[in-house]
Amino acid sequence: MQVRIIATVIVVVVMFLVVIIIVAVLFFRRRGSDECNKKQPSDCDTLEYRNGEVTTPLFTAVGASSRTYIDPHTYEDPNQAVREFAREIDASCITIEAILGGGEFGDVCRGKLKLPPDGCRTEIDVAIKTLKPGSSDKARNDFLTEASIMGQFEHPNVIFLQGVVTKSNPVMIITEYMENGSLDTFLRANDGKFQVIQLVGMLRGIASGMQYLSEMNYVHRDLAARNVLVNAQLVCKIADFGLSREIESTTEGAYTTRGGKIPVRWTAPEAIAFRKFTSASDVWSFGIVCWEVMSYGERPYWNWSNQDVIKSIEKGYRLPAPMDCPEAIYQLMLDCWQKERTHRPTFASIVKTLDKLIRCPDTLRKIAQNRTGNPLAPDAPDMTQFNSVEEWLNSIKMARYLENFERAGITSMDAVVRVTVKELTALGITLVGHQKKIMNSVQAMRAQITANLSEGFLV
Structure with a gap:
């Protein structure tokens, strides 16, 4: 009888503890969910926020580094990629003010975007890319692919996509406006x-x-x-x-x-x-x-x-x-x-x-030395005119290394053209400034020889 009583008490205590644990877990999960709902959009990693509206998750948010670019070309339907990565904007909220230039698919313009939810009262400057009227379905898909790519990125040094217009003509891509251009x-x-x-x-x-x-x-x-x-x-x-x-x-x-x-x-x-x-x-x-x-x-x-x-x-x-x-x-x-x-x-x-x-x-403060100009410019010195290593070294004021070159068997200009920085070190030329001066001359010589050889058969 005592054993049965003790066993009953133990079972009751264990069940009571299990109930307490379950209630505690549910309470803290509910509390955590409420706190996330109160935070700013950037604090809730698992949701994508666009102008205050929560949309479907773009990424599995274990952390910022876990986000991975998804190639829109992997979608069987290109329009699905656009819907997933870019916000649809009502054309009535966009005003084109000036044409800045032409792109491959259409015009690039400056304009205004009226932002909901203020009843289209708040306006911001935007850049607008438009698709030429009458463009093919392929051109349209190619045009919107850029929006599908851009819409996946959010960084202060990457252009920001405001959204797209696909439900009316012309089709448009709307981005932040960059005042100083390219x-x-x-x-x-x-x-x-x-x-x-x-x-x-x-x-x-x-x-x-x-x-x-x-x-x-x-x-x-x-x-x-x-x-x-x-x-x-x-x-x-x-x-x-x-x-x-x-x-x-x-x-x-x-x-x-x-x-x-x-x-x-x-x-x-x-x-x-x-x-x-x-x-x-x-x-x-x-x-x-x-x-x-x-x-x-x-x-x-x-x-x-x-x-x-x-x-x-x-x-x-x-x-x-x-x-x-x-x-x-x-x-x-x-x-x-x-x-x-x-x-x-x-x-x-x-x-x-x-x-x-x-x-x-x-x-x-330290400026890079031995700046050379364009070796193919009309007024550039002809580095292919030298008949000997000595003559070449004299021209660049590096004659002190003539014996170094001779000891290494570099006695012709053909051999000079093939010299590398590693070989210069092996020659005993260890001063970085002298190495740069010699290699700048060698590289100019290579470029001029290449240009001379290519004349006559390059279009």
Whole structure:
């Protein structure tokens, strides 16, 4: 009898504890849900908020880093991707005020967007891309693909998509308005007007936006100053989410392969040769953007042909430092232009490097030396005219190393053209400044030889 009593008491106590635990769990879950409902949209990771309205989740939100770009081309119905990633805007809330220019699919305009839920009373400036009337279904889908891509991103250095108009004509993509337009045009119009620290700040913003995109597993494939927009506060934001590069037909300096057109001057060697586009190839493009920014919008590789650019890069030629470019920034460019893509820095490390430079402005005082101009310019010295190594070394005031070259068996100009930085170190030329001076001359010689050989059969 005592055993049965004790057993009964134990069972009752256990059941009582289980009931208490269940009630506590339900209470705290309910409380947590209420708190999330009271928070701002950015605090509730599992829901997507657009103008105060909760829509279906775009991502499984374990954390910000878990968000991954979804290629709209994987959708059987392209309209489904647009519905999922872009907010539909009523055309009556949009006013077009001015046409800024023409795009591949239609006009690019400036206008106003009246925002609900204030009864369309609050207006903001927006940029409006319109689709040409009578465009094919393919053109419409290609046009809206950019919105499906852009709608997945939210970062201060990436252009923000307000929404789309698809239920009336013309079909439109609505984005935030960037007062100063494209970065290359803006820099050319303000040549020499900014301090170095301001230019580095612009580069830091671009690198931060690219870090975000790379962490989303998105490869831009056309990062260039023309595809970066600048607002009134000089904040740079990455734009032109390229649709597919296969449909690009107006990109200046595009190089056609079986896979489509490639903007050669901004594209990594492996992407040109094998169409191998990765975040590392975007890093190469970022190096070119750095050069564009520090040269105030100068055209990379000047007036070279695409074939000359490709061949020169393959032979080791790299753009020289722009005028008054800090050595630290030029070194960053050279790091981005490593031939082996695994040797290039990541965007995360680039952001850290630029942050350090901005925090310590004195590190930007040292200017990159031995700046060389365009070796193919009409007034450039002819580096192919030398008949001997001695004559060449004398011309660049490096005759002190003649014995070093002779001991290594480098006794002809053909051998000089094949010299690498690693070989210079083995020759006993260890001063970085002297190495740069010699290699700048060698690279100019390579470019001129390539140009001379290509004359007559390059179109």
